[in-house]
Amino acid sequence: MAHEVCVNQGGGRTVEFFALLGLGGVLILGALFAFFTLEHHGHVLTGMNNQIVWGLPHVVAVFLIVSASGALNVASIGSVFGKDVYKKRAPLSGMLALALLSGGLGVLVLDLGRPDRLIVAMTHYNFHSIFAWNMIFYNGFFAIVGLYLVTLMERKLKYWSRPVGFLAFFWRLGLTTATGSIFGFIVARAGYNSALMAPMFIIMSFAYGLAIFMVVQASMYSWNDLTLDLTIRRRMKKLLAVFVGASLYFTVVFHLTNLYFAKQWDYEQFILLDGGIFTVLFWVGQVFIGAVLPLSLLFINRSQGEHLVSFSVLAPLFVVVGGLCQMYVTIVGGQAYPLTLFPGHEVRSSFYDGVVHAYHPGIYEWLLGLGGIGIAFTLTVVAVRVFKFLPQDDFKPVLMRRSTD
Amino acid sequence: MSDSMNSKLEDRRDFLKAGGLVAGVTLAPGLLFYGVAQSRAPEEGASSRQRWGMLIDTTKCGDGCSDCVTACNTENGLSGKTGPQDSQWIRKVDVKDLRTGYVQSLPMMCQHCDNPPCVDVCPTGASMKRADGIVLVDRHACIGCRYCMMACPYKARSFVHEPMHDQKPDVPRGKGCVESCTFCVQRVDKGEQPACVEACDAKGHKAMLFGDLKDPQSAIFKALKSTDSVEVRADLALDTGVRYQGI
Numbered sequence: 001m002a003h004e005v006c007v008n009q010g011g012g013r014t015v016e017f018f019a020l021l022g023l024g025g026v027l028i029l030g031a032l033f034a035f036f037t038l039e040h041h042g043h044v045l046t047g048m049n050n051q052i053v054w055g056l057p058h059v060v061a062v063f064l065i066v067s068a069s070g071a072l073n074v075a076s077i078g079s080v081f082g083k084d085v086y087k088k089r090a091p092l093s094g095m096l097a098l099a100l101l102s103g104g105l106g107v108l109v110l111d112l113g114r115p116d117r118l119i120v121a122m123t124h125y126n127f128h129s130i131f132a133w134n135m136i137f138y139n140g141f142f143a144i145v146g147l148y149l150v151t152l153m154e155r156k157l158k159y160w161s162r163p164v165g166f167l168a169f170f171w172r173l174g175l176t177t178a179t180g181s182i183f184g185f186i187v188a189r190a191g192y193n194s195a196l197m198a199p200m201f202i203i204m205s206f207a208y209g210l211a212i213f214m215v216v217q218a219s220m221y222s223w224n225d226l227t228l229d230l231t232i233r234r235r236m237k238k239l240l241a242v243f244v245g246a247s248l249y250f251t252v253v254f255h256l257t258n259l260y261f262a263k264q265w266d267y268e269q270f271i272l273l274d275g276g277i278f279t280v281l282f283w284v285g286q287v288f289i290g291a292v293l294p295l296s297l298l299f300i301n302r303s304q305g306e307h308l309v310s311f312s313v314l315a316p317l318f319v320v321v322g323g324l325c326q327m328y329v330t331i332v333g334g335q336a337y338p339l340t341l342f343p344g345h346e347v348r349s350s351f352y353d354g355v356v357h358a359y360h361p362g363i364y365e366w367l368l369g370l371g372g373i374g375i376a377f378t379l380t381v382v383a384v385r386v387f388k389f390l391p392q393d394d395f396k397p398v399l400m401r402r403s404t405d
Numbered sequence: 406m407s408d409s410m411n412s413k414l415e416d417r418r419d420f421l422k423a424g425g426l427v428a429g430v431t432l433a434p435g436l437l438f439y440g441v442a443q444s445r446a447p448e449e450g451a452s453s454r455q456r457w458g459m460l461i462d463t464t465k466c467g468d469g470c471s472d473c474v475t476a477c478n479t480e481n482g483l484s485g486k487t488g489p490q491d492s493q494w495i496r497k498v499d500v501k502d503l504r505t506g507y508v509q510s511l512p513m514m515c516q517h518c519d520n521p522p523c524v525d526v527c528p529t530g531a532s533m534k535r536a537d538g539i540v541l542v543d544r545h546a547c548i549g550c551r552y553c554m555m556a557c558p559y560k561a562r563s564f565v566h567e568p569m570h571d572q573k574p575d576v577p578r579g580k581g582c583v584e585s586c587t588f589c590v591q592r593v594d595k596g597e598q599p600a601c602v603e604a605c606d607a608k609g610h611k612a613m614l615f616g617d618l619k620d621p622q623s624a625i626f627k628a629l630k631s632t633d634s635v636e637v638r639a640d641l642a643l644d645t646g647v648r649y650q651g652i
Contacts, residue, residue: 042565042567042568042581044566049490113547114581120548128524129528188522188556341513347499
């Protein structure tokens, strides 16, 4: 029995598998089309400009990178904190982390003004730059998590999984700290420039990464006509609720501290009250869909009923949507609000000083962003088909049904 | 002591005297010029003995005049278009005091900070500060990540969104790279003034004063010593090379 469960690729469904592969492939092809077009014609074809310099591709990229770090959390809880349920999910967690990071970095690279100079970025490091440190963290993440996966999946190296797991744990904390600091270190913009950015990104990464993990896990179980044990489902739901709650707490503290500083009032008014799309995305996307709704679903006590779409899948999906909204508000909203050149003065110029900047993502930005998701999706689909990433719990035969919750 | 021995000693003295004279004649001018001139030949690198800067008197800056902008565009091969994706290295900013309603106009460009955020954040080191304080972008190392544009407090940088044609030989620009005011480094290195300053002088406003902030004999040094001037966003402590008076 256990063997059948472990051999994930033996389940057939070849047509469906290739259909999924085709879907991922189409998304990747779309991103490549956008990349070559922009490489030839320049970013003039995008909605990005000299005011909104980071747009939709960066929203998706940073979301995927942050989620990658968070997806590894499941493995960390197993290896670092010794929780057996999570240990069995460590390989899937590590693989998902690598897939998500690949997707995020893929978008970042494809959106560069000079992607042909990637080798320059890999060989010339300005160690004053948190961006340069991020590159080291990203490359190191691939190496360390790759090694971690080997120790998890090769019996002879099992002993090393704990120390390497520790290293991966601290490395990803560093990675997310550095990613949050990309924004925290921008001194001049009202929307960034906060020491809270780093810890806030870490806690958000926990929520986004676990949410994606839960969706992927549920999909794999469903694909194999298996049911995840209710106790495990409840544990993960509670953990997700803690992370979502903590993310909401950091969001509240971030805006409250801003509201305490008179010089930040205008920015807060922009995001919270009259920022148009950014205000809508903040309240409806980030707060309601990303936090209030999933928390409500996660805390509802229900009997073991049968449901078409489980709350334990729906809630994480809402967290993912809310996470993308949060990134949009943080990254694009932070740029849309104008720089303060002369405090207490109104400024006007031909270079759009003093005005809220408009951003309308074009088709190429959408293609790049979806391409990043496509890379992560395709890598995951292939990996779970080829390797034994399905968590190897001790299943009871009676649970072989398509129940959810 | 024999005669032959004496003669050898005299020869040696003569040789040392002659050698000393030759060495003195060879080295002295170089040492003297080094001490006096403190300037550099065109083929030499920039020197930290200088720091180029600008003092802008906003009370002299003509309302509605944009000759500095036009001169910059002409000198550096910019189109002069003002769409959201077009490059603008210098722009006229109207600043209105919200309490009093007083409006003044001033040119805004790269402030050539001594602690430039753009240089700090650039992952590859393409954003760099020359020894003489001019902040530039190395067009061969810029990967077009635009992090410097996020970091600049003065919105001084532009991203080249389109392929470039008919560029100025002295001012290479490239699609996918970030660019900004260079203080017309190609002119400064020849001992000339930046194009904007020259245009402002030609118009008769004389609102822009360019020079070496470290040279006590320079006009800008003397002006800064006798006038109250401010840095824009002085709270950020970036020690800008461009200073303003009258605001």
